[in-house]
Amino acid sequence: MPLIKKSPEGTSMPPVSAADERWEAARSDKADVSALAAALADERDPRVQEALFTALSRLATQESARAVLPFLGSDDSGLRTRAFDALRAMPDAAKPCLPQLLADPDADVRLLACDLARDMRGADGLLYALLDTEREANVCAAAVEVLAEIADARALPVLARCAARFADVPFLAFAIKIAAERAGARPARE
Protein backbone atom coordinates (compact mmCIF):
# COMPACT_ATOMS: atom_id res chain seq x y z
CA MET A 1 0.00 0.00 0.00
CA PRO A 2 2.73 2.61 0.64
CA LEU A 3 2.84 5.25 -2.05
CA ILE A 4 6.49 6.02 -1.44
CA LYS A 5 8.89 3.14 -1.67
CA LYS A 6 12.04 5.20 -1.07
CA SER A 7 12.83 8.52 0.61
CA PRO A 8 11.68 11.47 -1.47
CA GLU A 9 14.66 13.04 -3.20
CA GLY A 10 13.33 16.55 -2.76
CA THR A 11 12.27 18.82 -5.53
CA SER A 12 14.53 19.83 -8.30
CA MET A 13 14.50 23.46 -9.35
CA PRO A 14 15.41 24.28 -12.95
CA PRO A 15 18.33 26.58 -13.71
CA VAL A 16 17.68 30.22 -12.88
CA SER A 17 17.20 32.44 -15.93
CA ALA A 18 17.35 36.21 -16.09
CA ALA A 19 13.54 36.35 -16.09
CA ASP A 20 13.45 34.01 -13.07
CA GLU A 21 15.63 36.51 -11.24
CA ARG A 22 13.34 39.38 -12.20
CA TRP A 23 10.30 37.37 -11.08
CA GLU A 24 12.05 36.72 -7.78
CA ALA A 25 12.82 40.43 -7.35
CA ALA A 26 9.19 41.36 -8.12
CA ARG A 27 7.91 38.94 -5.49
CA SER A 28 10.35 40.07 -2.83
CA ASP A 29 8.88 41.85 0.16
CA LYS A 30 11.74 44.32 -0.08
CA ALA A 31 10.70 45.84 -3.42
CA ASP A 32 9.44 49.43 -3.09
CA VAL A 33 7.15 51.37 -5.42
CA SER A 34 9.87 53.17 -7.34
CA ALA A 35 11.81 49.96 -7.96
CA LEU A 36 8.65 48.13 -9.04
CA ALA A 37 7.61 50.98 -11.35
CA ALA A 38 11.05 51.17 -12.93
CA ALA A 39 11.09 47.41 -13.46
CA LEU A 40 7.62 47.51 -15.00
CA ALA A 41 8.68 50.14 -17.53
CA ASP A 42 11.34 47.79 -18.95
CA GLU A 43 9.69 44.42 -18.44
CA ARG A 44 8.52 42.45 -21.49
CA ASP A 45 7.82 39.04 -19.91
CA PRO A 46 4.05 38.86 -19.19
CA ARG A 47 4.58 36.63 -16.15
CA VAL A 48 7.00 39.05 -14.56
CA GLN A 49 4.71 41.95 -15.44
CA GLU A 50 1.92 40.14 -13.60
CA ALA A 51 4.09 39.70 -10.51
CA LEU A 52 5.06 43.39 -10.60
CA PHE A 53 1.44 44.49 -10.83
CA THR A 54 0.47 42.18 -7.98
CA ALA A 55 3.28 43.61 -5.86
CA LEU A 56 1.99 47.13 -6.51
CA SER A 57 -1.58 46.02 -5.68
CA ARG A 58 -0.38 44.52 -2.44
CA LEU A 59 1.24 47.81 -1.40
CA ALA A 60 -2.11 49.49 -2.18
CA THR A 61 -0.92 53.05 -1.68
CA GLN A 62 -1.77 56.09 -3.78
CA GLU A 63 1.84 56.03 -4.93
CA SER A 64 1.58 52.41 -6.08
CA ALA A 65 -1.70 53.16 -7.86
CA ARG A 66 -0.09 56.12 -9.63
CA ALA A 67 2.74 53.83 -10.76
CA VAL A 68 0.18 51.65 -12.55
CA LEU A 69 -1.68 54.48 -14.33
CA PRO A 70 0.64 54.90 -17.35
CA PHE A 71 0.07 51.30 -18.36
CA LEU A 72 -3.68 51.76 -18.61
CA GLY A 73 -3.05 53.52 -21.92
CA SER A 74 -0.62 50.94 -23.27
CA ASP A 75 -0.96 49.74 -26.87
CA ASP A 76 -0.32 46.23 -25.54
CA SER A 77 -3.77 44.91 -24.64
CA GLY A 78 -2.32 42.35 -22.21
CA LEU A 79 -0.41 45.03 -20.35
CA ARG A 80 -3.47 47.30 -20.33
CA THR A 81 -5.62 44.51 -18.89
CA ARG A 82 -3.07 43.70 -16.21
CA ALA A 83 -2.89 47.36 -15.24
CA PHE A 84 -6.68 47.53 -15.05
CA ASP A 85 -6.85 44.41 -12.86
CA ALA A 86 -4.14 45.81 -10.59
CA LEU A 87 -6.04 49.07 -10.06
CA ARG A 88 -9.29 47.18 -9.53
CA ALA A 89 -7.57 45.18 -6.80
CA MET A 90 -6.77 48.36 -4.83
CA PRO A 91 -9.92 50.50 -5.18
CA ASP A 92 -9.27 52.71 -2.16
CA ALA A 93 -5.76 53.56 -3.32
CA ALA A 94 -6.86 54.07 -6.93
CA LYS A 95 -9.91 56.21 -6.20
CA PRO A 96 -8.02 59.54 -5.92
CA CYS A 97 -6.68 58.88 -9.44
CA LEU A 98 -10.13 58.42 -10.91
CA PRO A 99 -10.80 62.09 -11.85
CA GLN A 100 -7.50 62.16 -13.73
CA LEU A 101 -8.32 58.92 -15.55
CA LEU A 102 -11.83 60.05 -16.47
CA ALA A 103 -10.30 63.19 -18.03
CA ASP A 104 -7.54 61.36 -19.91
CA PRO A 105 -7.15 62.38 -23.58
CA ASP A 106 -7.29 58.68 -24.55
CA ALA A 107 -10.92 57.51 -24.82
CA ASP A 108 -9.85 53.91 -24.08
CA VAL A 109 -8.42 55.03 -20.75
CA ARG A 110 -11.62 56.93 -19.91
CA LEU A 111 -13.63 53.84 -20.78
CA LEU A 112 -11.55 51.63 -18.47
CA ALA A 113 -11.80 54.28 -15.77
CA CYS A 114 -15.59 54.02 -15.90
CA ASP A 115 -15.29 50.31 -15.19
CA LEU A 116 -12.94 50.99 -12.28
CA ALA A 117 -15.59 53.25 -10.74
CA ARG A 118 -17.82 50.21 -10.31
CA ASP A 119 -15.84 49.09 -7.25
CA MET A 120 -15.30 52.54 -5.74
CA ARG A 121 -17.78 53.69 -3.17
CA GLY A 122 -19.12 57.16 -3.94
CA ALA A 123 -17.68 57.32 -7.45
CA ASP A 124 -21.10 57.74 -9.08
CA GLY A 125 -20.79 61.54 -8.80
CA LEU A 126 -17.71 61.47 -11.02
CA LEU A 127 -19.61 59.47 -13.61
CA TYR A 128 -22.47 61.99 -13.52
CA ALA A 129 -19.98 64.74 -14.34
CA LEU A 130 -18.47 62.69 -17.14
CA LEU A 131 -21.86 62.01 -18.71
CA ASP A 132 -22.52 65.74 -19.04
CA THR A 133 -19.34 66.43 -21.01
CA GLU A 134 -18.08 63.21 -22.63
CA ARG A 135 -18.12 63.25 -26.44
CA GLU A 136 -17.45 59.56 -27.08
CA ALA A 137 -20.62 57.47 -27.09
CA ASN A 138 -18.67 54.33 -26.13
CA VAL A 139 -17.28 55.99 -23.02
CA CYS A 140 -20.76 57.21 -22.06
CA ALA A 141 -22.07 53.69 -22.61
CA ALA A 142 -19.44 52.34 -20.21
CA ALA A 143 -20.43 54.90 -17.59
CA VAL A 144 -24.14 54.18 -18.11
CA GLU A 145 -23.52 50.45 -17.71
CA VAL A 146 -21.80 51.04 -14.37
CA LEU A 147 -24.47 53.46 -13.20
CA ALA A 148 -27.11 50.85 -13.98
CA GLU A 149 -25.46 48.77 -11.29
CA ILE A 150 -24.56 51.36 -8.65
CA ALA A 151 -26.60 54.53 -9.11
CA ASP A 152 -29.83 55.57 -7.43
CA ALA A 153 -32.64 57.90 -8.48
CA ARG A 154 -30.30 60.93 -8.42
CA ALA A 155 -28.86 59.66 -11.70
CA LEU A 156 -32.12 60.15 -13.61
CA PRO A 157 -31.64 63.82 -14.70
CA VAL A 158 -28.04 63.11 -15.74
CA LEU A 159 -29.11 60.10 -17.76
CA ALA A 160 -31.87 62.13 -19.40
CA ARG A 161 -29.41 64.88 -20.45
CA CYS A 162 -27.03 62.26 -21.85
CA ALA A 163 -29.87 60.62 -23.79
CA ALA A 164 -30.74 64.02 -25.28
CA ARG A 165 -27.12 64.69 -26.32
CA PHE A 166 -26.86 61.29 -28.03
CA ALA A 167 -30.40 61.04 -29.40
CA ASP A 168 -29.04 59.67 -32.69
CA VAL A 169 -27.12 56.78 -31.07
CA PRO A 170 -29.69 54.00 -30.67
CA PHE A 171 -27.59 51.59 -28.58
CA LEU A 172 -26.86 54.31 -26.05
CA ALA A 173 -30.52 55.33 -25.83
CA PHE A 174 -31.39 51.71 -25.07
CA ALA A 175 -28.63 51.40 -22.43
CA ILE A 176 -29.78 54.64 -20.79
CA LYS A 177 -33.38 53.42 -20.71
CA ILE A 178 -32.33 50.26 -18.86
CA ALA A 179 -30.04 52.18 -16.48
CA ALA A 180 -32.79 54.71 -15.70
CA GLU A 181 -35.22 51.92 -14.86
CA ARG A 182 -32.75 50.31 -12.47
CA ALA A 183 -31.45 53.50 -10.89
CA GLY A 184 -34.97 54.85 -10.53
CA ALA A 185 -35.99 51.76 -8.62
CA ARG A 186 -33.33 52.42 -5.96
CA PRO A 187 -34.07 54.98 -3.25
CA ALA A 188 -31.65 57.93 -3.20
CA ARG A 189 -28.88 57.54 -0.62
CA GLU A 190 -28.07 60.31 1.81
Place this chain on the structure above:
Amino acid sequence: VSEAAFLAPEEFQRLCDYLYRRTGMVFTQTRRYFVERRVRERMEATGATSFASYFARLRSDLDGEVEKFINAFTVNETYFYREEHQLDCLTSDLLDSRLTQKRAGETMRIWSIPCSTGEEPYSIAMRLLESWPHVDAHDVEIVASDIDTTVLEAARQGVYGRRALMRLPPALIEKYFIPSGAESWQILDELRQSVRFTAANIVERAQTLPHGRFDVIFCRNVLIYFDDTSRRIAAENLYENLAPGGYICLGHTESMSRISPLFEVCRFKDAIVYRRPPEASHG
Protein backbone atom coordinates in the same frame (compact mmCIF):
# COMPACT_ATOMS: atom_id res chain seq x y z
CA VAL B 1 -24.01 42.05 26.00
CA SER B 2 -26.98 41.94 23.64
CA GLU B 3 -26.82 40.21 20.25
CA ALA B 4 -27.49 43.44 18.37
CA ALA B 5 -24.72 45.44 20.04
CA PHE B 6 -22.11 42.71 20.31
CA LEU B 7 -19.52 44.47 18.15
CA ALA B 8 -19.58 48.18 17.43
CA PRO B 9 -19.13 49.04 13.73
CA GLU B 10 -15.54 50.22 14.27
CA GLU B 11 -14.73 47.09 16.28
CA PHE B 12 -16.13 44.89 13.54
CA GLN B 13 -14.07 46.76 10.96
CA ARG B 14 -10.90 46.57 13.06
CA LEU B 15 -11.35 42.85 13.51
CA CYS B 16 -12.00 42.24 9.80
CA ASP B 17 -8.93 44.30 8.88
CA TYR B 18 -6.85 42.24 11.29
CA LEU B 19 -8.22 38.97 9.92
CA TYR B 20 -7.50 40.10 6.37
CA ARG B 21 -3.92 41.04 7.16
CA ARG B 22 -3.26 37.72 8.85
CA THR B 23 -5.06 35.35 6.47
CA GLY B 24 -6.12 37.14 3.29
CA MET B 25 -9.73 36.20 4.03
CA VAL B 26 -12.29 38.94 3.49
CA PHE B 27 -15.33 39.31 5.71
CA THR B 28 -17.89 42.06 5.19
CA GLN B 29 -21.12 43.13 6.87
CA THR B 30 -22.96 40.37 5.03
CA ARG B 31 -21.10 37.83 7.16
CA ARG B 32 -21.37 39.77 10.40
CA TYR B 33 -23.24 36.98 12.17
CA PHE B 34 -20.54 34.45 11.22
CA VAL B 35 -17.78 36.77 12.51
CA GLU B 36 -19.52 37.76 15.73
CA ARG B 37 -20.38 34.19 16.61
CA ARG B 38 -16.72 33.18 16.42
CA VAL B 39 -15.50 36.22 18.34
CA ARG B 40 -18.06 35.48 21.03
CA GLU B 41 -16.81 31.88 21.26
CA ARG B 42 -13.19 32.99 21.57
CA MET B 43 -14.08 35.62 24.17
CA GLU B 44 -15.90 32.99 26.22
CA ALA B 45 -13.02 30.55 25.86
CA THR B 46 -10.47 33.13 27.01
CA GLY B 47 -12.63 34.75 29.69
CA ALA B 48 -12.39 38.15 28.02
CA THR B 49 -15.04 40.52 29.35
CA SER B 50 -14.93 43.06 26.53
CA PHE B 51 -13.94 43.15 22.89
CA ALA B 52 -11.15 45.59 23.74
CA SER B 53 -9.55 43.19 26.20
CA TYR B 54 -9.98 40.27 23.80
CA PHE B 55 -8.47 42.22 20.91
CA ALA B 56 -5.49 43.18 23.08
CA ARG B 57 -5.01 39.49 23.92
CA LEU B 58 -5.23 38.63 20.24
CA ARG B 59 -2.73 41.26 19.13
CA SER B 60 -0.23 40.21 21.77
CA ASP B 61 -0.81 36.53 20.86
CA LEU B 62 -1.29 35.66 24.52
CA ASP B 63 -1.33 31.85 24.94
CA GLY B 64 -1.22 31.39 21.16
CA GLU B 65 -4.52 33.21 20.66
CA VAL B 66 -3.75 34.19 17.05
CA GLU B 67 -3.67 30.56 15.96
CA LYS B 68 -6.84 29.72 17.89
CA PHE B 69 -8.59 32.77 16.46
CA ILE B 70 -7.67 31.90 12.87
CA ASN B 71 -8.67 28.29 13.44
CA ALA B 72 -12.13 29.48 14.48
CA PHE B 73 -12.59 31.29 11.17
CA THR B 74 -11.66 28.56 8.75
CA VAL B 75 -14.40 26.49 7.17
CA ASN B 76 -13.65 22.80 7.40
CA GLU B 77 -16.78 21.03 6.23
CA THR B 78 -15.81 18.43 3.65
CA TYR B 79 -16.07 14.72 2.83
CA PHE B 80 -14.32 11.88 1.00
CA TYR B 81 -14.43 11.78 -2.80
CA ARG B 82 -15.79 15.33 -3.02
CA GLU B 83 -15.86 16.51 -6.65
CA GLU B 84 -14.94 13.00 -7.67
CA HIS B 85 -14.65 13.89 -11.35
CA GLN B 86 -11.36 15.64 -10.56
CA LEU B 87 -10.02 12.47 -8.97
CA ASP B 88 -11.04 10.64 -12.14
CA CYS B 89 -9.16 13.26 -14.14
CA LEU B 90 -6.11 12.86 -11.90
CA THR B 91 -5.75 9.14 -12.50
CA SER B 92 -6.91 9.03 -16.11
CA ASP B 93 -5.08 12.09 -17.49
CA LEU B 94 -3.06 14.37 -15.21
CA LEU B 95 -0.59 11.90 -13.74
CA ASP B 96 0.07 10.15 -17.04
CA SER B 97 0.69 13.53 -18.64
CA ARG B 98 3.14 14.42 -15.89
CA LEU B 99 4.96 11.11 -16.25
CA THR B 100 5.97 12.08 -19.77
CA GLN B 101 7.71 15.16 -18.34
CA LYS B 102 9.59 13.47 -15.53
CA ARG B 103 12.93 11.74 -15.28
CA ALA B 104 12.95 8.01 -14.62
CA GLY B 105 12.58 7.36 -10.91
CA GLU B 106 11.58 10.93 -10.08
CA THR B 107 8.90 11.17 -7.38
CA MET B 108 5.42 12.33 -8.39
CA ARG B 109 4.39 15.09 -5.99
CA ILE B 110 0.78 16.08 -5.18
CA TRP B 111 -0.24 18.93 -2.87
CA SER B 112 -3.60 19.31 -1.17
CA ILE B 113 -3.98 22.88 0.13
CA PRO B 114 -6.04 23.60 2.14
CA CYS B 115 -6.48 20.01 3.28
CA SER B 116 -8.86 20.66 6.18
CA THR B 117 -9.35 17.48 8.23
CA GLY B 118 -7.67 15.27 5.64
CA GLU B 119 -10.55 13.95 3.56
CA GLU B 120 -9.07 15.31 0.33
CA PRO B 121 -5.48 14.02 0.60
CA TYR B 122 -6.65 10.62 1.82
CA SER B 123 -9.17 10.53 -1.04
CA ILE B 124 -6.30 11.20 -3.44
CA ALA B 125 -4.23 8.41 -1.89
CA MET B 126 -7.13 5.95 -2.03
CA ARG B 127 -7.97 6.86 -5.61
CA LEU B 128 -4.34 6.39 -6.69
CA LEU B 129 -4.23 2.96 -5.08
CA GLU B 130 -7.55 1.99 -6.60
CA SER B 131 -7.35 3.46 -10.09
CA TRP B 132 -3.89 4.55 -11.22
CA PRO B 133 -2.30 1.64 -13.06
CA HIS B 134 1.25 2.95 -12.52
CA VAL B 135 1.01 3.37 -8.77
CA ASP B 136 3.34 0.47 -8.04
CA ALA B 137 5.95 1.63 -10.50
CA HIS B 138 6.37 5.20 -9.25
CA ASP B 139 6.87 6.91 -5.93
CA VAL B 140 4.11 9.38 -5.10
CA GLU B 141 4.49 11.96 -2.34
CA ILE B 142 1.27 13.53 -1.08
CA VAL B 143 1.70 16.70 0.98
CA ALA B 144 -1.35 18.18 2.72
CA SER B 145 -1.32 21.68 4.20
CA ASP B 146 -3.69 23.97 6.04
CA ILE B 147 -3.49 27.24 7.95
CA ASP B 148 -5.61 25.70 10.74
CA THR B 149 -3.42 23.64 13.05
CA THR B 150 -6.39 22.09 14.85
CA VAL B 151 -7.68 20.47 11.69
CA LEU B 152 -4.17 19.32 10.81
CA GLU B 153 -4.01 17.37 14.04
CA ALA B 154 -7.43 15.86 13.30
CA ALA B 155 -6.21 15.01 9.80
CA ARG B 156 -3.18 13.20 11.21
CA GLN B 157 -5.47 11.19 13.47
CA GLY B 158 -7.66 10.32 10.49
CA VAL B 159 -10.85 9.53 12.40
CA TYR B 160 -14.12 10.27 10.61
CA GLY B 161 -17.85 10.09 11.17
CA ARG B 162 -20.51 8.71 8.87
CA ARG B 163 -21.14 12.06 7.19
CA ALA B 164 -17.55 12.35 5.91
CA LEU B 165 -17.74 8.83 4.49
CA MET B 166 -21.14 9.20 2.83
CA ARG B 167 -19.76 9.08 -0.75
CA LEU B 168 -17.52 6.07 -0.23
CA PRO B 169 -18.66 2.59 -1.31
CA PRO B 170 -18.79 0.16 1.65
CA ALA B 171 -16.03 -1.92 0.07
CA LEU B 172 -13.61 1.04 0.24
CA ILE B 173 -14.52 1.75 3.85
CA GLU B 174 -13.88 -1.88 4.62
CA LYS B 175 -10.55 -1.78 2.81
CA TYR B 176 -9.04 1.48 4.07
CA PHE B 177 -10.66 2.12 7.48
CA ILE B 178 -10.97 0.36 10.79
CA PRO B 179 -13.90 1.00 13.14
CA SER B 180 -12.82 3.24 16.03
CA GLY B 181 -16.14 3.72 17.81
CA ALA B 182 -19.86 3.33 17.40
CA GLU B 183 -20.07 5.88 14.58
CA SER B 184 -16.46 6.55 13.67
CA TRP B 185 -13.80 4.99 11.50
CA GLN B 186 -10.04 5.54 11.34
CA ILE B 187 -7.89 5.48 8.23
CA LEU B 188 -5.43 2.58 8.21
CA ASP B 189 -2.00 3.48 9.59
CA GLU B 190 -0.33 2.63 6.31
CA LEU B 191 -2.48 5.09 4.42
CA ARG B 192 -2.07 7.77 7.08
CA GLN B 193 1.66 7.46 6.67
CA SER B 194 1.32 8.08 2.95
CA VAL B 195 0.34 11.70 3.56
CA ARG B 196 2.64 14.34 5.05
CA PHE B 197 0.80 17.15 6.84
CA THR B 198 2.24 20.66 7.20
CA ALA B 199 1.00 24.05 8.36
CA ALA B 200 0.91 26.68 5.61
CA ASN B 201 -0.93 29.89 4.80
CA ILE B 202 -1.48 30.01 1.06
CA VAL B 203 -0.98 33.78 0.86
CA GLU B 204 2.33 33.69 2.77
CA ARG B 205 5.06 33.01 0.28
CA ALA B 206 7.57 32.29 3.03
CA GLN B 207 5.33 29.36 4.04
CA THR B 208 4.47 28.02 0.58
CA LEU B 209 7.83 28.28 -1.19
CA PRO B 210 9.71 25.77 1.04
CA HIS B 211 7.22 23.08 0.03
CA GLY B 212 8.94 22.88 -3.37
CA ARG B 213 7.42 22.09 -6.72
CA PHE B 214 4.52 19.77 -7.32
CA ASP B 215 3.11 17.94 -10.30
CA VAL B 216 -0.51 18.45 -9.28
CA ILE B 217 -2.03 20.84 -6.75
CA PHE B 218 -5.54 20.56 -5.38
CA CYS B 219 -6.61 23.99 -4.16
CA ARG B 220 -10.37 23.81 -3.90
CA ASN B 221 -12.89 26.19 -2.42
CA VAL B 222 -10.50 28.55 -0.65
CA LEU B 223 -9.82 31.35 -3.15
CA ILE B 224 -13.49 32.33 -2.92
CA TYR B 225 -12.79 33.68 0.57
CA PHE B 226 -10.10 36.11 -0.62
CA ASP B 227 -10.21 39.57 -2.15
CA ASP B 228 -8.63 40.27 -5.55
CA THR B 229 -5.16 41.06 -4.22
CA SER B 230 -4.97 38.00 -1.98
CA ARG B 231 -6.21 35.82 -4.82
CA ARG B 232 -3.47 37.14 -7.07
CA ILE B 233 -0.83 36.56 -4.42
CA ALA B 234 -2.13 33.03 -3.81
CA ALA B 235 -2.15 32.34 -7.56
CA GLU B 236 1.48 33.47 -7.86
CA ASN B 237 2.46 31.36 -4.87
CA LEU B 238 0.77 28.32 -6.42
CA TYR B 239 2.46 29.06 -9.73
CA GLU B 240 5.84 28.95 -8.01
CA ASN B 241 4.92 25.66 -6.36
CA LEU B 242 4.00 24.00 -9.64
CA ALA B 243 6.53 22.31 -11.87
CA PRO B 244 6.37 23.68 -15.43
CA GLY B 245 3.57 21.72 -17.06
CA GLY B 246 2.08 20.91 -13.63
CA TYR B 247 -1.67 21.07 -13.02
CA ILE B 248 -3.89 22.81 -10.51
CA CYS B 249 -7.46 21.76 -9.68
CA LEU B 250 -9.81 24.40 -8.25
CA GLY B 251 -13.32 24.07 -6.84
CA HIS B 252 -16.12 23.85 -9.39
CA THR B 253 -17.26 27.44 -8.75
CA GLU B 254 -13.76 28.88 -9.10
CA SER B 255 -11.95 30.04 -12.22
CA MET B 256 -8.24 30.77 -12.37
CA SER B 257 -8.82 32.67 -15.62
CA ARG B 258 -10.60 35.35 -13.61
CA ILE B 259 -7.76 35.56 -11.09
CA SER B 260 -4.50 35.39 -12.98
CA PRO B 261 -3.22 35.05 -16.57
CA LEU B 262 -0.28 32.91 -15.43
CA PHE B 263 -2.04 29.62 -16.11
CA GLU B 264 -3.56 28.01 -19.18
CA VAL B 265 -6.88 26.18 -19.24
CA CYS B 266 -6.80 22.45 -19.95
CA ARG B 267 -9.98 20.60 -20.80
CA PHE B 268 -9.95 16.89 -20.08
CA LYS B 269 -12.74 14.33 -20.37
CA ASP B 270 -13.60 14.49 -16.68
CA ALA B 271 -12.65 18.02 -15.61
CA ILE B 272 -11.38 21.44 -16.53
CA VAL B 273 -8.10 22.17 -14.78
CA TYR B 274 -5.33 24.78 -15.08
CA ARG B 275 -1.70 24.31 -15.98
CA ARG B 276 1.53 26.19 -15.54
CA PRO B 277 2.80 26.49 -19.13
CA PRO B 278 5.37 23.77 -19.80
CA GLU B 279 8.02 26.06 -21.23
CA ALA B 280 8.02 28.41 -18.29
CA SER B 281 10.86 28.80 -16.64
CA HIS B 282 10.77 32.46 -17.58
CA GLY B 283 12.52 34.10 -20.40
